[in-house]
Amino acid sequence: MILVKDLKRYYGTGETAVKALNGVSFEINKGEFVAIMGASGSGKTTLLRILALLDDATDGMYTIRGLEVSSLPEAERSYYRLTQVGYVFQDYALINEMSAAENVYVLSMMEGKSKKESYSTALEALDKVGLKGKHDKVPGELSGGEKQRVAIARAIAKKPDIMFADEPCANLDTNNSKQVLDVFKELNEKYGQTIIMVTHEPWHVEYVNRVITLEDGTMISDENKQNSTVSPK
Ligand SMILES: Nc1ncnc2c1ncn2[C@@H]1O[C@H](COP(=O)(O)OP(=O)(O)O)[C@@H](O)[C@H]1O
Ligand SMILES: [Mg+2]
Incomplete structure (x- = not known):
């Protein structure tokens, strides 16, 4: 469903340009759970932001379900981002004054759904991440792992094609991770x-079915794990 070819992202121009991504190519099929690994500064966040349409590549090809993304008008990119892309941040990005349910349904309401429908979708999403009964808690009353699960519930409430997560466990201890x-x-x-x-945690690899490793903006390995449940495109 995702195809990238010779993807590049340079920050700045000329001799001093930072080549954050310097020609990355791969294909990701529906149903995969992929880890992107690599040392700090290797280009992981840059790649994820481009895949999630939060940033543009400098060069290269990027298609989602056969659609060339760079040629999409901004209004369509924005609509896709709002309705089809789930993004989970390292720092949860929750609103502290709002309950778990409100944090989840605020996005559905932005899509124009009614409060009632948004609320029941939010409860369903919170249930899926194991937070049934915690819908009226505010972030301050939740553990780090619970906060991140609220953020995941918010991301899945819109039933996204693809869910992206940038170091979702970076602020969590082993248990919460x-x-x-x-x-x-x-x-x-x-x-x-x-x-x-x-x-960048090696032990996270056991949860995924594929590992793509970056180094200095290029891909140095792409490993499919055995017993993966990946279905054909
Ligand atoms: N907005 C920016 N302006 C200039 N350089 C950047 C910017 N964002 C990232 N970089 C540089 O691009 C490289 C890759 O960064 P990043 O994608 O954040 O790596 P990672 O997520 O793997 O730590 C790094 O050298 C970083 O300093
Ligand atoms: Mg990063």
Whole structure:
């Protein structure tokens, strides 16, 4: 569903340009759970932001379901971003004054859904990430793992084609990290959710079915794991 070819992203121009991505090519099919790994500064966030349409490549090809993304008008890119892309940030990006349910349904309401429909979708999403009964808690009353699971619920409430996560466990201890990774794994296995997750923790690899490793803006390995549940495109 995703195809990138010779993708490049340079910051600045000329001799001093930072080549954050310097020619990356791969294909990701529906239903995959992919980890993007590599040292700090290797280009992971840059790649994820381009894939999620939060940034533009300097050069190269990027298609989603056969559609060339760079040629899409901004209004369509924006609509796709709002309705089809789930993005989970390292720092949760929750609104502290709002309950878990409100944090989840605020996006559905932006899509123009009614409050009632948005609320029931939010409860369903919170249920899926194991937070049933915590819908009226504000972020301050939740653990780090629970906060990140609210952020995941917000991302899945719109039933995105693809879910992106940039170091979702970076601020979490091992226990909370496991809760979050278990939720991703279940969403992938039970609901076929396609997930692309940036991480630099080697132990996270056991949760995914493919590992793409970057170094200095290029891909140095692309490893498909055995027993993966990847379905053909
Ligand atoms: N907005 C920016 N302006 C200039 N350089 C940037 C910018 N964002 C990232 N970079 C540089 O691009 C490279 C890749 O960064 P990044 O994608 O954030 O790596 P990672 O997520 O793997 O740590 C780094 O050298 C970083 O300093
Ligand atoms: Mg990063």
